[in-house]
Amino acid sequence: MAMNPTARRHLIAQLQNHTMxxxxxxxxEGHPTLPKGTWRNWxxxxxxxxRQFVITDAEAKLAGDAAxxxxxxxxVLTEFPxxxxxxxxxxxxxxxxxxxxxxxxxxxxxxxxxxxxDRVYNxxxxxxxxxxxxxxxxxxxxxxxxxxxEHPAQSNTQMTWTAALPEDMLKLxxxxxxxxx
Numbered sequence: 001m002a003m004n005p006t007a008r009r010h011l012i013a014q015l016q017n018h019t020m021x022x023x024x025x026x027x028x029e030g031h032p033t034l035p036k037g038t039w040r041n042w043x044x045x046x047x048x049x050x051r052q053f054v055i056t057d058a059e060a061k062l063a064g065d066a067a068x069x070x071x072x073x074x075x076v077l078t079e080f081p082x083x084x085x086x087x088x089x090x091x092x093x094x095x096x097x098x099x100x101x102x103x104x105x106x107x108x109x110x111x112x113x114x115x116x117x118d119r120v121y122n123x124x125x126x127x128x129x130x131x132x133x134x135x136x137x138x139x140x141x142x143x144x145x146x147x148x149x150e151h152p153a154q155s156n157t158q159m160t161w162t163a164a165l166p167e168d169m170l171k172l173x174x175x176x177x178x179x180x181x
Contacts (some may be wrong), residue, residue: 007152016151017097023081024094024104025077025165027141027172028113029122031090039107042067043100051120052106066133071097072107080176086133089116089176093145104142116141116172135181141169 002008014020028120042060043052043069052070060067063139078091105121108114114122119136124134148160166172175181 010152022096023146027116039072130165
């Protein structure tokens, strides 16, 4: 949160120049084909402005300013086989190069790795059928872990904040580690 217009401009410039570091940790269903990678997609807000969706390059050209390029780097931290061979949950670290509404959630779902607990982008939570197997958690398993930026008023002064996993995600990981999910 900027305290004055100069600080605001400085923070916006850091976002636009991709110098602000933002890292997240999430638990996703499935596992990426590569242990590290980058997702580059064009995102467009739905007309209701509540959800993003991935569009093709051609659609992005037609959409003009309504399409925003989203770049997310990911890395697999751990993989947890689910009980009874019901699949895998992967713990991933994401580093955002760009910043769009629901960027991680939309890109992960598009990549076939929807977030555990995501009732908007994970089809298993939207489809209310007995055959749908889903992990019960009250929210999407996504956590802002690191924010690092240059102080807006003190040149060359880097500031970094880290946040440990919250209790509900620690509990989820404990259940995954012990094979109780």
